[in-house]
Amino acid sequence: MESLTSRLDALRPKIEELMRIGGTPGLSLGVMHQGTQVYFASYGYRDVEQRLPPNEETILPVCSLAKAVTSAALGILVDENKAGWGTLVKDALPSLDIKDETLQNQMTIADLLCHRSGMSWGDNLLIGTDNNIITRLLPFRGQFAYNNLAYELAGKVIESLSKESFFHFIQSRIFDPLGMTRTFLKTPPLDLDNVGKCYNALDDGTSAPITCVKDLMKLYKAFIKGFNHQISTGNTSTDGIPLKQVAQLMSAKIFMDQPSKNEASYGLGWARVQLPGRMGQIGINPGLMPHGMPIVGKGVPPRLVIFHQGSLPGALALNMLLPDTESAIVITSNALALNDVPDWVGQMVLEEFLEVPASERNDYLAAAKTSVATNLQWYPDLVEELQRAQKNGTSARNLSAYVGTYWDHLHIVKVAITVEGDHLYWALQGLESEKFRLAHYEDDIFTWLQPRNELSRRGRWVGTDQGPSFWKVEFRVGPDGDPDRLYWVHDNDVPADEYRKE
Known part of the structure; x- marks a missing residue:
């Protein structure tokens, strides 16, 4: 039988083609089996300008892979009886003050971590509406709804319970005991070597700069060891690792991606799929596949995969754990690509790892091309939709009438409106880095959409996920007939937030 190493080596041309299609300069792949790292490969460049390749110690953002670490930190605190999974957030975090009575009085720590609170998404800007930082859009505990804001709140819970900073607690209680010496919760020191540059993919797949697998293997080995031991014994801790309550962290808490023939669920910082089944639910590919995601793992015995994905401007990442064989597939990359490149690479590697019959394997190159085409169609479709809804024959008032500093009700977020030459600009928090030109759309409405x-x-x-309303800024006039407030829909399905001129 051909060795796993040679079979994975043979995937290099396809992996490099997936990177080219999506627009990813550099990618690192690590594979663990039976608790031992058995494979590592790097592709492309961690620094395009200097032509520097990545390796297993190259530091790159892992984005939402940090959710498992956040949940693990709370697992330690639960095991120390500082709280329970059913503890109300308001009891663990006395400063919590949410206008929504259900969230304020019924939301538990577990609700935060398994994305079943129903609260607003909160990603485009961590602000809320109607004078509140958190709103509820979906039925409480009614369905899985991925939410980064919930984990921001979970970090505050950790600080409240531990009386330490979030960063110090995780560093001292998880990273240091596992020997994760090249893992940081803050920006790495400027003099640290082998730090990858991060990029955003352009329309043609090239990259424009915006600014370690080795450690991750240590972390996921501990998760697998803890899960297998604690599931089999009923214990909440495992000798030799700092992680507690791992069986709870990695067990199903709410269904996702329904309907599904086999299990598809979310635990506390971890997603679960019983193969054969669809994967990628935490990434960007499902929204780019008009006919749905492919079924992974056809033609081989059913397997449980516990996984997560991470995405931010400049980076995409993926982990997949197979507890029954103490196996893991870990991928980091240095670009927000035109599709989720680590997801497609990971699914392809997983099918090779499982030795899925050739006739049952998915065509990931075709899937990559489809997802890129969908992504690139977003901008022309958005422009067409804006033009179709636009009123003709309207004009803006003198641009100086709009100038001023506008604040939200909480006086936390401000929008600075300025005029430079013949153009109007807005700047979130007054930051030059968040300053965009406003183009007149209709009446007192402008758009900040750029190519x-x-x-x-x-x-x-x-x-x-960003529709026409996100790109519009509407000014409204006060009693004196001049603009005194503006409205912006910063979040999907949330009413426009109001900012008043001061």
């Missing part, structure tokens, strides 16, 4: 490549060069997240 897709320009947004990518600015390091912004761009994608199909």
